[in-house]
Amino acid sequence: MKHFLDINKIDPGALRGMITHAREMKDARNGLPKGTPDAEQPLKNHIVALIFEKPSTRTRVSFDVGVRQMGGETLVLSGSEMQLGHGESIADTARVLSRYVDMIMIRTFDESALLELADHATVPVINGLTNRTHPCQIMADVMTFEEHNGPIKGKKVVWTGDGNNVCASFVHAAGQFGFDLTFTGPEALDPEAVFISEARAKGVEIVIERNAAKAVEGADLVVADTWVSMHDGQSTRARRHNQLRGYQVDEALMNGAGDDALFMHCLPAHRDEEVTNAVMDGPRSVVFDEAENRLHAQKAIMRWCLGV
Ligand code: CP
Numbered sequence: 001m002k003h004f005l006d007i008n009k010i011d012p013g014a015l016r017g018m019i020t021h022a023r024e025m026k027d028a029r030n031g032l033p034k035g036t037p038d039a040e041q042p043l044k045n046h047i048v049a050l051i052f053e054k055p056s057t058r059t060r061v062s063f064d065v066g067v068r069q070m071g072g073e074t075l076v077l078s079g080s081e082m083q084l085g086h087g088e089s090i091a092d093t094a095r096v097l098s099r100y101v102d103m104i105m106i107r108t109f110d111e112s113a114l115l116e117l118a119d120h121a122t123v124p125v126i127n128g129l130t131n132r133t134h135p136c137q138i139m140a141d142v143m144t145f146e147e148h149n150g151p152i153k154g155k156k157v158v159w160t161g162d163g164n165n166v167c168a169s170f171v172h173a174a175g176q177f178g179f180d181l182t183f184t185g186p187e188a189l190d191p192e193a194v195f196i197s198e199a200r201a202k203g204v205e206i207v208i209e210r211n212a213a214k215a216v217e218g219a220d221l222v223v224a225d226t227w228v229s230m231h232d233g234q235s236t237r238a239r240r241h242n243q244l245r246g247y248q249v250d251e252a253l254m255n256g257a258g259d260d261a262l263f264m265h266c267l268p269a270h271r272d273e274e275v276t277n278a279v280m281d282g283p284r285s286v287v288f289d290e291a292e293n294r295l296h297a298q299k300a301i302m303r304w305c306l307g308v
């Protein structure tokens with residue numbers, strides 16, 4: 001069973017193959033009207049369940065469109081409207097859904113829910129974001145970086161702000177794709193130590209630098225994300241804003257990075273909080289390419305899971 005649960009759990013060769021495949025599928029669609037199905041229909045006769053226990057725009061639409069382009073069908077399910085949200089166990093949900101559908105994508109809170117689903121499903125399970133990681137996003141981000149600036153291996157990525165779920169998958173990707181990563185943010189929001197040591201053991205540099213201006217020197221890519229994630233209580237909002245104000249990505253900070261440095265954000269962005277409008281809409285920003293590439297990267301991920 002090939003589940004796509006986290007970037008650090010998958011062989012680097014397989015990850016590289018998915019990026020290559022995603023770019024091939026994107027090229028094959030070049031110039032086609034949006035609703036056109038792919039010439040190949042690898043997901044014909046496949047039904048994919050997309051479960052959301054948190055809000056989503058990109059993940060929901062890109063998975064749904066990706067499956068349809070490949071000739072398959074989707075069921076978009078809200079956790080709260082399923083028995084899952086009313087006491088049925090995740091294990092039983094996994095056993096039941098496996099009798100109906102060919103693959104399950106889930107966006108949930110605790111990672112334990114994703115792992116339990118994967119343990120008991122007899123069809124592939126894809127992580128569409130948990131409180132801890134967001135691997136599909138970083139596959140799209142690696143693809144996006146390489147489209148613009150060539151191989152990511154050996155490059156310097158700087159993560160600004162909260163060492164959250166998206167940051168964690170970037171740390172995983174650093175180890176697997178061979179790039180260096182500098183985290184700049186307050187100590188209380190550092191990425192998990194276990195992820196940092198695991199990436200370092202794979203031979204890449206993971207640096208913690210509290211001074212944002214110093215952190216971005218020589219960067220090939222600067223990344224920001226929301227200061228308050230969906231799983232963070234709104235009560236943390238005021239504190240987070242105080243802790244993170246010094247880590248806003250503005251033009252001055254971007255000017256301190258390398259001349260060709262790109263800016264990324266997984267979106268949704270809170271303009272003029274973690275990033276200014278000038279950077280979001282500026283020439284170094286590739287945020288909408290990242291959003292588009294979710295579609296192509298996830299099509300490659302789904303095909304890898306199903307072996308089709
Ligand atoms: N980046 C991302 O996962 O966006 P959504 O929350 O809209 O799915």
Ligand code: NVA
Nearest residue numbers: 164166225229230267
């Ligand atoms: N860190 C954000 C990412 C949203 C796609 C969150 O979890 O809310």
